[in-house]
Structures are given as structure tokens and as C-alpha cells.
Amino acid sequence: GENVEQHPSTLSVQEGDSAVIKCTYSDSASNYFPWYKQELGKGPQLIIDIRSNVGEKKDQRIAVTLNKTAKHFSLHITETQPEDSAVYFCAASIDTGFQKLVFGTGTRLLVSP
Amino acid sequence: NAGVMQNPRHLVRRRGQEARLRCSPMKGHSHVYWYRQLPEEGLKFMVYLQKENIIDESGMPKERFSAEFPKEGPSILRIQQVVRGDSAAYFCASSPGSSNEQFFGPGTRLTVL
Numbered sequence: 001g002e003n004v005e006q007h008p009s010t011l012s013v014q015e016g017d018s019a020v021i022k023c024t025y026s027d028s029a030s031n032y033f034p035w036y037k038q039e040l041g042k043g044p045q046l047i048i049d050i051r052s053n054v055g056e057k058k059d060q061r062i063a064v065t066l067n068k069t070a071k072h073f074s075l076h077i078t079e080t081q082p083e084d085s086a087v088y089f090c091a092a093s094i095d096t097g098f099q100k101l102v103f104g105t106g107t108r109l110l111v112s113p
Numbered sequence: 114n115a116g117v118m119q120n121p122r123h124l125v126r127r128r129g130q131e132a133r134l135r136c137s138p139m140k141g142h143s144h145v146y147w148y149r150q151l152p153e154e155g156l157k158f159m160v161y162l163q164k165e166n167i168i169d170e171s172g173m174p175k176e177r178f179s180a181e182f183p184k185e186g187p188s189i190l191r192i193q194q195v196v197r198g199d200s201a202a203y204f205c206a207s208s209p210g211s212s213n214e215q216f217f218g219p220g221t222r223l224t225v226l
Contacts, residue, residue, distance in 0.1 A: 004155075006155075032212075034214065034215075036217070041219075042219055042220075043117070043119075043204050043217035043218050043219045043220050044156065044204070044217045045217070046214055046215070046216070046217075049214060089155055089156070095212050097168075098144070098161055098168065098169065098212065099208075099212060099213075099215065100158050100161065100169065100171075101146075101148075101156070101158060101215065102158070103148075103155035103156045103157070104155055105154060105155045106153075106154075106155055
């Protein structure tokens with residue numbers, strides 16, 4: 001089955017810096033890659049997603065890139081702010097009639113003022 | 114439009130008791146997914162349901178766990194004869210279709226004493 005690895009497990013940056021989180025997946029048939037932000041005590045919130053027919057997608061300060069050949073995808077956050085501090089999860093899925101998301105182990109991002 | 118609702122938010126049970134977790138999907142969503150999150154880990158898929166049907170339960174333990182999504186009312190995840198290893202956060206997500214993005218609820222944190 002699909003396996004998703006995520007790095008780093010923790011990431012500390014200064015406010016205004018960029019943050020990059022990387023994930024690799026094992027199943028070349030995976031075709032949907034969402035990113036979720038989870039704040040303490042809350043459920044995951046979808047922040048951006050990308051499908052395998054697209055190489056890059058951007059939404060304001062957040063961007064995701066996908067390299068299907070290498071089977072990895074990355075989340076880029078520019079001009080980080082303290083409110084970006086949270087745990088970020090990547091996920092991958094194959095659309096076999098529904099999206100069975102396989103999650104990475106998470107990255108704890110801390111943005112210091 | 115209210116988001117995905119889960120209750121209770123916190124549930125404490127003694128070993129051997131039953132736990133019932135409820136999930137009300139977003140309005141207009143007829144697809145429900147349950148995930149389990151152990152401390153410091155990513156979410157693990159458990160089961161996918163549509164109204165009155167279990168579509169995929171490949172992530173559910175074979176014993177003690179069951180799920181339903183009746184025609185009327187919330188989806189229920191039921192854990193019988195709980196053990197300490199069942200302590201985790203249980204999240205449900207809903208989507209309007211099988212290939213659409215999933216929206217997560219705030220989770221139920223189950224503690225087994």
C-alpha cells in the first residue's frame with residue numbers, strides 16, 4: 001500500500017522567513033496530494049491541494065510543488081507569520097472511487113516573532 | 114454553513130466499557146470518513162461510509178470496532194470493550210462526493226483508564 005514520509009519533523013523559523021516541508025510517496029498511482037494544517041486541539045484544516053496533472057499550485061503565501069518522476073511534493077510558505085505556527089500534514093491518495101488519504105507523520109512549524 | 118460536528122469532544126471510559134463517537138457531516142455532504150490519530154502521529158484511515166452503506170472498512174480493526182451512517186442522524190463509530198490502546202483522537206471528515214476534498218471535524222479525544 002501507499003506510504004508517505006514527511007520531513008522535517010520540526011521546523012523553527014523567524015517571522016518573515018520561508019518554510020519548506022517535503023514529502024515522498026511510494027505508490028506511483030497516487031494522484032491527489034492535499035496539505036493540512038492542524039492547530040492544537042483542533043481538526044486538520046485543508047490549506048492547499050494538488051492533483052497529478054499539475055506541477056505547481058499557489059495560493060497567496062502558500063505554494064505546493066509536485067515531482068511525479070521523483071514521487072515527492074513540497075509545501076512552501078513565504079513571509080511566515082506567528083499564526084502559521086501549527087502542525088502540518090501532507091497526504092497522498094489514489095482515486096479508486098474515493099480518496100483514501102494516507103498521511104505523513106507531520107511537521108511542527110514554529111514561527112518566532 | 115456549519116462545519117463538520119463531532120461529539121463528544123472528550124470522552125473518558127474505563128477498560129471494558131463501550132465508546133460511541135458521533136459525527137454530523139457538513140450540510141449537503143453524504144460521504145463520511147473516520148480517521149484515528151495516535152499521539153505525535155499522523156492520521157490513519159479507518160472507514161468510509163455513504164448513507165446506509167459501508168464502502169471501505171479496510172482500516173478498521175477486525176474486532177470491537179464498528180461504524181454506521183444511517184439514513185437519518187449522525188454517523189456513529191462504536192468501540193466495544195475498550196482497551197488502553199484505543200486511547201487516541203478520532204476524527205471524522207465529510208465530502209460532497211467521493212473524489213472531493215475532505216473537511217475534518219474537531220475530533221473526539223478518547224481516554225481509556
